[in-house]
Amino acid sequence: MEEKSISAAVIKRLPRYYRYLSDLQSENVERISSDELSKRMGVTASQIRQDLNNFGGFGQQGYGYNVEYLRTEIGKILGLDKVHNMVIIGGGNLGRALAGYANFESRGFVVKGIFDSNPELVGTKIRDIKIMSMGVLETFLKENDVAIVALAIPRGDAVSVAKKLYDCGIRAIWNFAHVDLDLPSDAFVENVHLSESLMQLSYRLNSHK
Amino acid sequence: MEEKSISAAVIKRLPRYYRYLSDLQSENVERISSDELSKRMGVTASQIRQDLNNFGGFGQQGYGYNVEYLRTEIGKILGLDKVHNMVIIGGGNLGRALAGYANFESRGFVVKGIFDSNPELVGTKIRDIKIMSMGVLETFLKENDVAIVALAIPRGDAVSVAKKLYDCGIRAIWNFAHVDLDLPSDAFVENVHLSESLMQLSYRLNSHK
DSSP: OGGGGOOHHHHHHHHHHHHHHHHHHHTTOOEEOHHHHHHHHTSOHHHHHHHHHTTTOOOBTTTBEEHHHHHHHHHHHTTTTSOEEEEEEOOSHHHHHHHHOHHHHHTTEEEEEEEESOTTTTTOEETTEEEEEGGGHHHHHHHTTEEEEEEOSOHHHHHHHHHHHHHTTOOEEEEOSSSOOOOOTTSEEEEOOHHHHHHHHHHHHHHOO | OGGGGOOHHHHHHHHHHHHHHHHHHHTTOOEEOHHHHHHHHTSOHHHHHHHHHTTTOOOBTTTBEEHHHHHHHHHHHTTTTSOEEEEEEOOSHHHHHHHHOHHHHHTTEEEEEEEESOTTTTTOEETTEEEEEGGGHHHHHHHTTEEEEEEOSOHHHHHHHHHHHHHTTOOEEEEOSSSOOOOOTTSEEEEOOHHHHHHHHHHHHHHOO
């Protein structure tokens, strides 16, 4: 597929285009020039054109972009036209927060189950989703066609759990544990290292005082 | 200060160096060559040398890096040798998760208060931290020397709350709301857009099938 050669930087920007186009659509804007979109998004118009040209363009000289069409196409590139079954490991506050994001489901991310090793949590529910024991994880993954697993557990367990997930066929891990998961190259890991993001703020405060 | 010209990419990598050095230190490793560090971290040794040279080096030919010294110095660059008072806006699951990260405090980030507009939450506590009403936010920020505010509220309110924070003198915002905060350039905003990070996973699943 042609998308394979797209740079990571472009991929990182695509969800933001999708968000702005979704906002425009909910404001009933039918079309927008790259100049107007550039002003809204605070990036240059040439950046927008370049980014979108990676996927074949979508714009028309003198017309601009059709908002609904462009949003749909970017959604397809991002795989948002498909349903992705998801499982959350870790039923603590972060796992709860992730399960609670209603908009995940509106984008096709469906939380099928939550798993925790704490027996006191097993059997309780978050938003009608049962918390199950880690012992039944493997069977559950196979029976529920799970594509994405969110790891919301402490770093101590994350590496071994991730390896187990890989062995069960999971290739997409959304990792909130503060550790790098050393998985084979056909696994996709998206790290959300909260404390590292906080440290960047503290760096900026520190270096500009 | 010399750090001012450091590229955003280098700053993004610094917390990861800090994490690996902290791990090495807890394993009682006293020194490490850039080659060994490079193997551990999965980046090239020349990248490590280049990154650290931005701050004057720290390494010694034939000796490598002194782990404790390098960790301390990177900690100082990241401002981790100082205490940063923090406030969380939003007492929902995400706000709770942020307040619960014990290691924030061990790095000098001290959650002083949590604020929520929901009267049912006001007066309750998360980890001994009181949830207060938005009405007392301004006074609280002034009286408690707050440096960083985490925004864990829905996008609808985030822009106006951020403007208010800026007017109260807050210059560092850790933004979890799914919207861009349009603040003057002397404000530092670190965005954690969870659904955009999830979309990148779905892109990868989609383009490699």
